[in-house]
Amino acid sequence: GESVGLHLPTLSVQEGDNSIINCAYSNSASDYFIWYKQESGKGPQFIIDIRSNMDKRQGQRVTVLLNKTVKHLSLQIAATQPGDSAVYFCAESSGGFKTIFGAGTRLFVKA
Amino acid sequence: DTGVSQDPRHKITKRGQNVTFRCDPISEHNRLYWYRQTLGQGPEFLTYFQNEAQLEKSRLLSDRFSAERPKGSFSTLEIQRTEQGDSAMYLCASSPGPSSGSEQYFGPGTRLTVT
Numbered sequence: 001g002e003s004v005g006l007h008l009p010t011l012s013v014q015e016g017d018n019s020i021i022n023c024a025y026s027n028s029a030s031d032y033f034i035w036y037k038q039e040s041g042k043g044p045q046f047i048i049d050i051r052s053n054m055d056k057r058q059g060q061r062v063t064v065l066l067n068k069t070v071k072h073l074s075l076q077i078a079a080t081q082p083g084d085s086a087v088y089f090c091a092e093s094s095g096g097f098k099t100i101f102g103a104g105t106r107l108f109v110k111a
Numbered sequence: 112d113t114g115v116s117q118d119p120r121h122k123i124t125k126r127g128q129n130v131t132f133r134c135d136p137i138s139e140h141n142r143l144y145w146y147r148q149t150l151g152q153g154p155e156f157l158t159y160f161q162n163e164a165q166l167e168k169s170r171l172l173s174d175r176f177s178a179e180r181p182k183g184s185f186s187t188l189e190i191q192r193t194e195q196g197d198s199a200m201y202l203c204a205s206s207p208g209p210s211s212g213s214e215q216y217f218g219p220g221t222r223l224t225v226t
Contacts, residue, residue: 032213043115043202043217044154089153093213098167099144101153 012108019077021105023090026071030092033066034099035075039086044101047075047088077107085109113137115218117203123224124193131189132221136205143186144215145178146202147171154202160186193225 013019025033031052036044050057050064050073057064063076073090087106093099116135124130136143141162146154157176158168162183172178175193180186190197200222204215 034213041219043204043219045217046214049213091153097142097159098156098169099154099213099215100156101146103151103153 009103010106010108012110013080015080015082015109015111017080019075019080019084019107021075021077021088021090021107023073023075023102024071025073025090025092025102027092027100028068028071030094030100032093033064033073034091034093035062035064035073036089036091036101037084037086038089038104044089080107080109082109082111115203115205115216117201117218117221119221120219121222121224123226125226126193126195128193129189129191130193130223131187132201132203132223134186134188134203134205134218136184136186136203137216139207140205140216141183141208142206142215143180144204144206145186145188146204148200148202148220149198157188190223193223195225198223198225 032049034049035047037047038044048059048062048064050066055066061078065074087104089101089104091099091101118133144159145157148154156169157172158178160180163180175191178188200220202220204217206215
């Protein structure tokens, strides 16, 4: 069936370093691939998405890369800050409807 | 605060009881979604509405679960004859409509504990 998963359950980085969070997906028919951030006690918060016909998209301090050949998605966070500590989910959707989430990667930022 | 709101934030109930949760989406958002999230997992899609029409239901949504959005604004999710396996965070999200892309705006969730 459809699935979106993550390579690593936890990631620990030093404040100021760049973070890279990886994700593997299996449904090539999705037209959006998305990253969400979830802090403790809160609902997920949209970070950035990328359409399936793109391979790179940049936002503020974040870059998402899509490699359709190997069905791999990554989120790069530049100059990681303590406020970036959270669980990050990759997700995929078709037509902005049903969104399928992966299991999440917990990012720890060390001061 | 004009974000998505959910009520109650926490609910403890005994097995076999019925519970109902409410979600108020962002004003003028046409689409409303329900998800279930268990500890350490990503949200699992349950169902979504386009205005008042329920357009898709997950196979996870058993006959004990029902969702409504009667006037295309707020929505309710009811679980009948709750089971311990229903214990989870129930998340609601909304989005503007067909041309709005993938972004969904999530509420804080209702945490259900079935004892």
